[in-house]
Amino acid sequence: MELILSTVINGLSLGGIYAMIALGYTMVYGIAKMLNFAHGDIIMVGGYVIYVFMAFHNPLLAILMAVVFCVILGVVIEKVAYKPLRGASPLAVLITAIGISYLLQSLAQIIFGSANKMVTVYDFGSVTFLGATVQVSALVTLGVTVIVMAALTLFVKYTRIGRAMIAVSEDKGAAQLMGINVDGIITVTFAIGSALAALAGLFYLLKAPSISSTLGAMPGIKAFTAAVIGGIGSIPGAMLGGLLLGIVECISYKITVIAPYTDAIEFSILIIILLVRPTGFLGKKRREKV
Amino acid sequence: MALLEVNNLEVYYGVIAAIRGISFEVNEGEIVTLIGANGAGKTTTMQSVVGLIPKRGGTVTFDGKDITHTPCHKIVHQGMTQVPEGRRIFQELTVYENLMMGAYSMKDSSGFKNDIEAVYTRFPRLSERRGQIAGTLSGGEQQMLAMGRAIMSHPKLLMLDEPSMGLSPLLVDQVFEIIKDINRDGTTILLVEQNAGKSLAISDRAYVLENGRIVLTGTGEELASSEMVQKAYLGG
Numbered sequence: 001m002e003l004i005l006s007t008v009i010n011g012l013s014l015g016g017i018y019a020m021i022a023l024g025y026t027m028v029y030g031i032a033k034m035l036n037f038a039h040g041d042i043i044m045v046g047g048y049v050i051y052v053f054m055a056f057h058n059p060l061l062a063i064l065m066a067v068v069f070c071v072i073l074g075v076v077i078e079k080v081a082y083k084p085l086r087g088a089s090p091l092a093v094l095i096t097a098i099g100i101s102y103l104l105q106s107l108a109q110i111i112f113g114s115a116n117k118m119v120t121v122y123d124f125g126s127v128t129f130l131g132a133t134v135q136v137s138a139l140v141t142l143g144v145t146v147i148v149m150a151a152l153t154l155f156v157k158y159t160r161i162g163r164a165m166i167a168v169s170e171d172k173g174a175a176q177l178m179g180i181n182v183d184g185i186i187t188v189t190f191a192i193g194s195a196l197a198a199l200a201g202l203f204y205l206l207k208a209p210s211i212s213s214t215l216g217a218m219p220g221i222k223a224f225t226a227a228v229i230g231g232i233g234s235i236p237g238a239m240l241g242g243l244l245l246g247i248v249e250c251i252s253y254k255i256t257v258i259a260p261y262t263d264a265i266e267f268s269i270l271i272i273i274l275l276v277r278p279t280g281f282l283g284k285k286r287r288e289k290v
Numbered sequence: 291m292a293l294l295e296v297n298n299l300e301v302y303y304g305v306i307a308a309i310r311g312i313s314f315e316v317n318e319g320e321i322v323t324l325i326g327a328n329g330a331g332k333t334t335t336m337q338s339v340v341g342l343i344p345k346r347g348g349t350v351t352f353d354g355k356d357i358t359h360t361p362c363h364k365i366v367h368q369g370m371t372q373v374p375e376g377r378r379i380f381q382e383l384t385v386y387e388n389l390m391m392g393a394y395s396m397k398d399s400s401g402f403k404n405d406i407e408a409v410y411t412r413f414p415r416l417s418e419r420r421g422q423i424a425g426t427l428s429g430g431e432q433q434m435l436a437m438g439r440a441i442m443s444h445p446k447l448l449m450l451d452e453p454s455m456g457l458s459p460l461l462v463d464q465v466f467e468i469i470k471d472i473n474r475d476g477t478t479i480l481l482v483e484q485n486a487g488k489s490l491a492i493s494d495r496a497y498v499l500e501n502g503r504i505v506l507t508g509t510g511e512e513l514a515s516s517e518m519v520q521k522a523y524l525g526g
Contacts (some may be wrong), residue, residue: 167391174378179366179395
């Protein structure tokens with residue numbers, strides 16, 4: 001019982017992080033129709049910014065700087081690398097994104113070296129709850145994720161910019177005819193995605209206080225998997241996919257026989273979903289226009 | 291002075307010329323129609339004027355301002371919009387949310403309630419279905435919604451691209467009535483139609499487009515009685 005409780009909480013917490021990152025993938029895909037494979041590396045950049053600013057021993061300052069820096073970085077990457085490729089073949093955009101990913105990892109290695117850096121943002125300790133011992137940081141992660149997701153859902157549904165995002169994701173031309181600045185909306189999307197990635201970087205450091213230039217690589221791929229499982233382009237889908245993947249990962253780690261195959265199990269779920277339901281759980285089938 | 295002045299417009303798709311230097315104008319208060327067969331370049335003309343596709347050459351002046359290189363969303367803010375071919379309503383949003391998107395370019399939101407009520411009065415069907423997801427509407431209702439959405443921005447010039455396409459004869463008549471009505475309320479109209487008979491009947495002036503060139507122009511009446519138009523477009 002205790003084991004189940006702590007596994008579920010850890011799973012939801014990890015899933016929350018995946019969901020946070022998956023949101024960045026899915027929103028950018030929905031609106032700019034591109035897969036931003038450099039998105040995972042924004043997490044790593046966020047982690048390093050936190051590491052640098054923790055020199056001032058002020059976690060809130062470090063987090064704020066990480067968010068600001070990642071937002072600027074995300075927007076600049078979009079303007080410099082992706083915007084000139086609008087209308088180019090998807091493959092060219094994909095290769096560019098992978099190039100940016102390696103560029104960020106290499107820059108981090110040049111600046112910070114290849115050895116892991118240790119940084120403790122804040123030690124929340126642990127609590128025992130119904131006999132189960134849980135890291136408080138996992139609860140904090142879960143709480144913040146829930147708040148951010150709720151805020152994002154409300155933002156998209158009830159604000160002018162949010163509705164413009166839905167319009168752009170559905171039909172760029174028609175959106176322009178409403179007077180919507182599509183480039184502006186794409187910029188906002190990259191900014192939001194990058195801010196979420198910075199937060200994900202923080203949560204990784206809370207989980208394990210060590211950072212290297214490849215910190216974002218695996219979470220990026222996992223979150224991309226989560227986005228596809230949930231239905232790429234769908235915001236609730238990214239949340240669902242992220243949570244599902246987090247729980248599966250934590251359960252699988254607890255079962256000794258299958259623990260070493262955890263990653264394989266997660267990616268198998270992706271393959272099964274793609275076979276059974278190619279649009280993912282909440283993905284929409286594109287209606288043909290008559 | 292003309293509200294819209296198109297001068298020597300050229301549009302290419304790659305190396306293929308779609309529009310080969312056409313000039314036309316729309317005066318304030320008019321209904322002007324471009325007629326022509328499939329592939330004549332009507333939709334291309336409309337989309338390049340509003341800035342959705344790039345122009346190769348020529349100039350476009352709207353309301354006294356050069357908008358040749360102005361991006362589409364800014365042109366919309368200046369008071370021109372379009373009901374695009376195939377309606378292109380936002381399928382996943384409700385009727386109400388679609389109309390809300392139509393008002394996106396309005397700086398002042400105080401008139402929103404009145405505007406939306408005006409649309410509901412003009413299109414009672416939309417009022418009944420305001421909470422419905424737009425993708426589930428019938429073709430005629432979607433056309434009404436596309437028109438309602440466009441007039442939410444109070445355009446000076448409203449362009450309609452094939453508004454009668456795919457509609458039953460009864461609905462076609464209704465759509466042309468509504469266009470006349472919108473024009474009577476002070477909106478200048480540029481219409482593109484394959485239904486030459488119906489559109490010429492409500493037009494002040496019209497242009498005939500063939501292979502990316504304007505081959506004939508005149509008042510709606512003149513063109514409706516011209517031998518060439520009767521042969522080619524009116525089945526006479």
